[in-house]
Amino acid sequence: MKKHLNTLFVTTQGAYLAKEGETVAVRVEKKVRLRLPVHTLNGVVCFGNVGCSPFLLGFCAERDVTISFLTEHGRFLARVQGPVSGNVLLRREQYRRADDPTFSALMARAFINGKVANCRYLLNRTLRDHADKIDTNAMNKAVNHLTGLLKSLGRDLPLDKVRGTEGDAAHIYFSAFDHLIIHHKEDFFFRQRSRRPPLDLVNCLLSFLYTLVMHDVRSALECTGLDPAVGFLHRDRPGRSGLALDMMEEFRPMADRIALSLINRGQLQAKDFVVSASGGVRMKDKARKTLLTTYQERKQDVLQHPFLEEKMPLGLFFHTQALLLARFLRGDLDGYPPVIWH
Amino acid sequence: MYSEDDLLMLSALQHLLFCPRQCALIHLEQAWTENRFTAEGRVLHERVHSAASDSRSTVRVEYDMPIRSLRLGLSGRADIVEMHPQEDGFWQPFPVEYKRGRPKKDDTDQVQLCAQALCLEEMLDCTIPEGALYYGQKKRRTAVQINDRLRKVTEETTARLHELLSGTTTPPPQYNRRCESCSFIDTCLPKAAVGKKGQVRNYLTRMTES
Ligand code: SF4
Numbered sequence: 121m122k123k124h125l126n127t128l129f130v131t132t133q134g135a136y137l138a139k140e141g142e143t144v145a146v147r148v149e150k151k152v153r154l155r156l157p158v159h160t161l162n163g164v165v166c167f168g169n170v171g172c173s174p175f176l177l178g179f180c181a182e183r184d185v186t187i188s189f190l191t192e193h194g195r196f197l198a199r200v201q202g203p204v205s206g207n208v209l210l211r212r213e214q215y216r217r218a219d220d221p222t223f224s225a226l227m228a229r230a231f232i233n234g235k236v237a238n239c240r241y242l243l244n245r246t247l248r249d250h251a252d253k254i255d256t257n258a259m260n261k262a263v264n265h266l267t268g269l270l271k272s273l274g275r276d277l278p279l280d281k282v283r284g285t286e287g288d289a290a291h292i293y294f295s296a297f298d299h300l301i302i303h304h305k306e307d308f309f310f311r312q313r314s315r316r317p318p319l320d321l322v323n324c325l326l327s328f329l330y331t332l333v334m335h336d337v338r339s340a341l342e343c344t345g346l347d348p349a350v351g352f353l354h355r356d357r358p359g360r361s362g363l364a365l366d367m368m369e370e371f372r373p374m375a376d377r378i379a380l381s382l383i384n385r386g387q388l389q390a391k392d393f394v395v396s397a398s399g400g401v402r403m404k405d406k407a408r409k410t411l412l413t414t415y416q417e418r419k420q421d422v423l424q425h426p427f428l429e430e431k432m433p434l435g436l437f438f439h440t441q442a443l444l445l446a447r448f449l450r451g452d453l454d455g456y457p458p459v460i461w462h
Numbered sequence: 463m464y465s466e467d468d469l470l471m472l473s474a475l476q477h478l479l480f481c482p483r484q485c486a487l488i489h490l491e492q493a494w495t496e497n498r499f500t501a502e503g504r505v506l507h508e509r510v511h512s513a514a515s516d517s518r519s520t521v522r523v524e525y526d527m528p529i530r531s532l533r534l535g536l537s538g539r540a541d542i543v544e545m546h547p548q549e550d551g552f553w554q555p556f557p558v559e560y561k562r563g564r565p566k567k568d569d570t571d572q573v574q575l576c577a578q579a580l581c582l583e584e585m586l587d588c589t590i591p592e593g594a595l596y597y598g599q600k601k602r603r604t605a606v607q608i609n610d611r612l613r614k615v616t617e618e619t620t621a622r623l624h625e626l627l628s629g630t631t632t633p634p635p636q637y638n639r640r641c642e643s644c645s646f647i648d649t650c651l652p653k654a655a656v657g658k659k660g661q662v663r664n665y666l667t668r669m670t671e672s
Contacts, residue, residue, distance in 0.1 A: 237670050273670075274666075345491060427662075427665050428651065428654055452634050453661065453662055454661055455662030455663055456662065
């Protein structure tokens with residue numbers, strides 16, 4: 121049985137979630153607005169003031185459905201997860217390997233390989249589809265640059281060199297990012313990455329999408345019994361999910377693509393955002409809903425997994441990658457194969 | 463003799479006989495698929511029902527009896543143990559194991575029943591020559607002789623189980639037909655051909671050099 125894939129996002133303030141038989145019922149002002157069978161869910165994400173009955177928490181924990189609580193603006197607060205997952209042997213192996221600089225460098229290279237290849241893919245696609253509308257010179261230069269960096273990642277690099285390469289790649293990619301915005305350029309433009317707070321609409325979109333991906337990657341790692349906190353590329357830091365950040369790298373360009381398609385298709389507009397006096401940008405409710413729906417739909421798309429060469433919904437890729445990572449840690453595979461779009 | 467801490471779940475025997483990797487995934491890695499939870503709940507319910515209607519007035523029926531064997535290092539539950547009165551005033555235990563499906567070609571169900579019998583023998587200090595399997599789909603009871611051959615197979619399987627679960631490694635998958643009926647197929651990924659030399663390296667080269 122394939123793992124079910126829906127994530128229930130609850131953004132209505134004041135909503136209350138309760139267990140009704142085998143379903144999750146969403147109540148707003150005492151009226152049931154939605155009922156979903158729990159076996160169709162793999163996660164519930166509550167934004168802001170959303171309540172959950174303790175029975176629902178227990179029920180979801182037992183069925184391996186994670187419930188997460190985020191602030192209204194998507195900052196992670198807490199999650200409730202059942203006791204069944206977690207393999208002490210696998211975790212021990214993960215910790216041992218994370219202490220080994222050579223192995224950490226190998227893992228870091230795999231993650232960054234995935235990320236850079238996917239960034240390059242995104243640039244190439246735009247070059248192919250919109251050559252008439254963009255600065256092809258600048259784009260080609262960026263692509264070639266990334267190709268060079270990919271080559272160097274194919275070699276044995278120590279961890280600090282991998283981090284350096286990652287930084288260079290991010291710089292090249294984000295310098296070209298503005299060219300990927302084809303329409304509505306007067307409102308949507310990209311100068312540089314800003315996060316705390318996002319200082320333009322594009323950064324605001326990216327940050328929110330990364331939060332969603334992060335949430336899914338973390339869940340997948342936890343379900344597989346890996347410790348999302350202990351990474352290879354990202355050093356341990358209290359409160360940081362190092363491994364989740366590591367594995368997220370290969371998925372970032374996928375999030376970028378969602379943001380770009382929302383912009384280029386005109387599904388989001390400047391009026392869907394609020395700019396505060398400090399210059400920080402936030403999404404309005406409606407924008408958040410559009411984005412969540414799009415993300416959700418995207419995860420249902422059935423695609424060929426490039427390494428396993430099997431068709432599966434995109435939403436399952438996170439889980440599959442976590443399994444493949446576990447497999448490499450245990451020595452069953454000769455490396456970690458990041459998802460690379462082709 | 464095993465200590466109480468070292469007892470393994472009796473049900474692991476059937477997982478081992480189905481596929482060693484599945485057994486390790488469940489018992490070493492504690493990977494669960496949620497259809498296991500639901501399925502197991504349902505089984506017990508159905509089972510108790512069917513046995514109750516079978517029981518003759520002279521037979522005492524015990525449901526869901528906790529059992530263990532320190533000699534084999536197993537513990538678990540016997541869903542139904544019938545106690546048949548003997549002329550000498552002794553009660554002869556008779557384990558009945560309920561299976562949802564139909565009889566299997568292999569020994570799996572017999573081994574599980576035999577392991578229960580061995581536990582009961584140790585706990586009740588008796589000899590159990592016979593038990594039964596009840597197949598839900600056929601609504602039929604099949605008597606099983608707890609003979610020397612079955613006892614031997616059961617003890618060997620138990621030894622293999624201890625060996626597998628005292629290690630720390632999950633055996634790699636071997637893709638074959640039973641994988642299609644295995645609820646762990648998505649966790650196991652049996653088709654990711656494990657052990658193929660350079661599989662990931664080649665993949666990376668293929669995907670990045672173009
Ligand atoms: S999918 Fe196949 S190899 Fe994997 S656990 Fe199931 S039966 Fe065993």
